[in-house]
Amino acid sequence: MTVSDLQKKIMELKAEKQITVLAHSYQSAPILEIANYTGDSFRLSQVAAEDKNKTCIVCGVHFMAETVKLLSPEKEVILAHPGAGCPMAEQFTxxxxxxxxxxxxxxxxxxxxxxxxxxxxxxxxxxxxxxxxxxxxxxxxxxxxxxxxxxxxxxxxxxxxxxxxxxxxxxxPVHAAITLDEALKAKKEHPGAKLLVHPECIPSVTALADFAGSTAAIMNYARNSDSKEFIICTENSIAEHLQYELPDKDFYILSSRLICPDMKATTLMDVYNALIGKGGVRIEMSEDTIKSASVCINRMLEIGQ
Ligand code: SF4
Structure with missing residues (x-):
């Protein structure tokens, strides 16, 4: 089966079973192409909460699937790749x-x-x-x-x-591994390019940025900027997605090390297996955890508005 055959099969299964696929922007292009929604993790949780389907498959990491469940406790939420975690989210007990x-x-x-x-x-x-x-x-x-x-x-x-x-x-560990020397080298190699940095990078790298912001903010900055060249200092898939979307502009990766292995763990076969009920992991949380963990999210939404 080719990649496009598998994508076609996934699209048919999604429609037949009324299942929504959510894909974080760090996923690979073939996964983004079959997703109902793409974007930052919190945006995915919000769109899932408004979506009519009762089951969601999350292509991302474990805390993202948990956040989808917190905002939609009545839905069945499945993480497509059971082993996809986030070392930062899980660093503290x-x-x-x-x-x-x-x-x-x-x-x-x-x-x-x-x-x-x-x-x-x-x-x-x-x-x-x-x-x-x-x-x-x-x-x-x-x-x-x-x-x-x-x-x-x-x-x-x-x-x-x-x-x-x-x-x-x-x-x-992915963003924090980028050094000031690497950032300076990239700026020297592309003197006309704007440096766009995710604030998960170390302070000396973020301080060099022409723009620092979330993944979605970086993408919007590149879309709306008059500049033609950008060095992308966040997960490398963002440079790739922007290059497809904006072929008249040039996007350079800052380092070949800016790849999150957990985000890249999910494959199209994982999505297919989750759709046919033979893969993925269902997110389960107690009512107490859902209630208690939702407090800080609701507070963010109240203050944010
Ligand atoms: S890039 Fe990977 S390791 Fe870093 S915060 Fe995102 S999921 Fe976690």
């Missing part, structure tokens, strides 16, 4: 965060959406990479414990200097 809360009892716990549902139950408010600055500015507390990404936390602290923002070592 509940005990780690409880210990930190004891060290910083007066700090508001702000959790990046890239956390497990279990950790969300301990957070006061959730943020996405595009809303972190706005939410931290808006919350009444001036002492914040930011988990789990120290780099997004450091970027937010820089943008909200009037608040004390405590971060904890860790972060996304």
């Amino acid at each position: 509940v005990e780690d965060i409880l210990k930190l809360k004891r060290v910083y009892p007066n700090h508001t716990v702000v959790a990046y959406v890239n956390t497990t549902a279990e950790l969300k139950t301990l957070a006061d408010v959730c943020v996405t990479s595009s809303s972190a600055v706005k939410i931290c500015e808006a919350i009444p507390s001036d002492k914040i414990l930011f988990i789990p990404d120290c780099n997004l936390g450091a970027y937010t602290a820089k943008m909200v200097p009037e608040k004390e923002i405590v971060t904890v070592k860790g972060g996304c």
Whole structure:
């Protein structure tokens, strides 16, 4: 069977079984082509909540499927590749965060959406990479414990200097691995290109950016900019997707290492197997976890509006 034969079969099965496929933007092009919705993780959860189908297959990592379930507890949510996790989302245990809360009892716990549902139950408010600055500015507390990404936390602290923002070592191993030397080298090789950086990168790299923002914000910046050349400092699939979408512009990857193995674990066969009920993993959470983890998400939505 060819890739297009398999894509055709998947499209037929989706329609026949009334199943929605959600694909994060870091997925490969063949998966994005068969998805009903593509985008950042939180956007996928929101569109899934409004979608009429009662079953969703998530092409992404485990915390994303959990977030879909939190926003749509009545739906069946299946993660297409059972082993796709996120080292950053899973870097802390509940005990780690409880210990930190004891060290910083007066700090508001702000959790990046890239956390497990279990950790969300301990957070006061959730943020996405595009809303972190706005939410931290808006919350009444001036002492914040930011988990789990120290780099997004450091970027937010820089943008909200009037608040004390405590971060904890860790972060996304894919973005945080990019060095200042690599970023400087890329700028030297492409002197006319705008450098677009995800704030999960280390502060010295983010500081070099012409624009720093979430994946969706980076894509929008490239679409709306008058510039013709861009160095993309986030997962390499974004440079590829932008190059397909905007063939008159040039997109350069900053490093061949900017590939998330977990995001790339999902294959079309995983989606097919999940559709026929022979693959994927169903997301199960207790009612208590759903209720408790939803509090910080609802707070983010209230403040964000
Ligand atoms: S790119 Fe980083 S944050 Fe995103 S899923 Fe991969 S490891 Fe997690």
